Amino acid sequence: MMSEEDSELPIWSYRVNLDKRVRSDHPLRRIRAALDLSFVRKAVAHTYGQKGNKSVPPEVIIRMMVLLFLDDIKSERELMRIIPERLDYLWFLGYGLDDQIPDHSVLSKARKRWGKEVFVSLFSQVVQQCVSAGLVEGSKIHVDASLVEANASLGSVKPLDPDVVKAIEQTAKEQIQKLDEQDDDQDPPNQGGGGPAGSSVGQYAKTNRQFRSTTDPDATLVRHGGLKSRLRYKTHRVVDDAHEIITAVETTTGAVDEASRLMELIEAHEDTTDQAVRTVIADARYGNISNLIGCRKAKIRAHVKLLGDSIQGKGRSEGIYSDDHFSYDPLTNTYRCPADEILKPRRLHPQRLTWEYVTAKGTCLVCKLRAFCTRSRTGRTIHRHRDQGLLEKARKIADSKTAKRDLKRRQHLMERSFADAANCHGLKRARWRGLWKQAIQDLLIATVQNLRKLVRYLSQSDPDLAICLLKLCHRLICSLPQQPIQILAN
């Protein structure tokens, strides 16, 4: 049974008033005032029964989880051990000196009972508060991803049962076939190399189709920085350009290609902030054709580093004519080559959505310029994307001076965001096992980072006003009529 939170903080305990013991400018005081948990009770009510023992109030559980990541406490057991020793923690949680601190298992039970959605709501709520405080501009965003070490050792990686491998291979095959059979009118599929996020094509590529960790099957083997493969997750985030507020978070298994998540992350940012994106800034891993065209269609300026020109094929090398040597005629939809021959469209590649242009059969075989033009035995092929016009516009934007300036800023901004999360809030390593639990960890870390920015901004912009507002909020939350009202007047 879900219990009520005791809204009145204990005033006297061993003649100690915790509210007086916690200094007025203590960060936890500001965070407690800024953390609006009014939605939690309603959001989790369906997961509690009407009878039985009274639970720890959900608001207290959320505050405990916030503490866990705010101070990067190494475990939940450790948190429960130190709560009775810390007056500020007791005050933050609403406990008195004599109160019994719950067992650490309440946190894991609550996560299991509530699922991920409550933490998504908590994150969105804090982002909304940042929007209201004017900390989110919304139209210019940075997107990046970082790998997180899974809580499982390499020793737990075992070959999968041959039948399971067969089933996974079959699913992957079917998905690839499905992509190949896509109707021309459909949106272009992802061309970043990892396949759609969450699909077996992306998640179980190569080694991960045959091996799986027995302790954390959701984590996948990823090689990074020239080191050995490790079990990893990947956290994707959107950071707003104005005050570096994290506005969208997504967690996937480590093998998922970040490029495939760009459009979804933009959508998530727009949903959370209610602001339309005009410019997205990201590194070369996001600069594939699919993303460039996707952004152009959505009228978003993609300031990304461009990947290699994958439409033009892999056979290009020095001494061979580039595509620029071929002139395109939009009226006849043909190319003219340096030997003045015509290349006509032959077929549309169903996955890349590129048309192949070739000369008439045998033309290239007898051409005098062949040695400078192609190394293929059948002749030269030119590839042109179905949305070549949009692609060229997007490339021009990505190559502009503004884009280059934004990319320079991106490097420091995203590094700061991930480094702060890793060094101060434990982003580097998964605390728990399973994709949904990792998603909760990523959401809580982002929430804590945003909360810190929010309270810092409020106190910097007008410290007196901020403290008064926070105290007023705190007063309303805690309903402490015995507190001297003069504080507000001061």
Ligand code: SF4
């Ligand atoms: S090899 Fe073929 S495409 Fe190239 S210049 Fe000669 S005819 Fe034209």
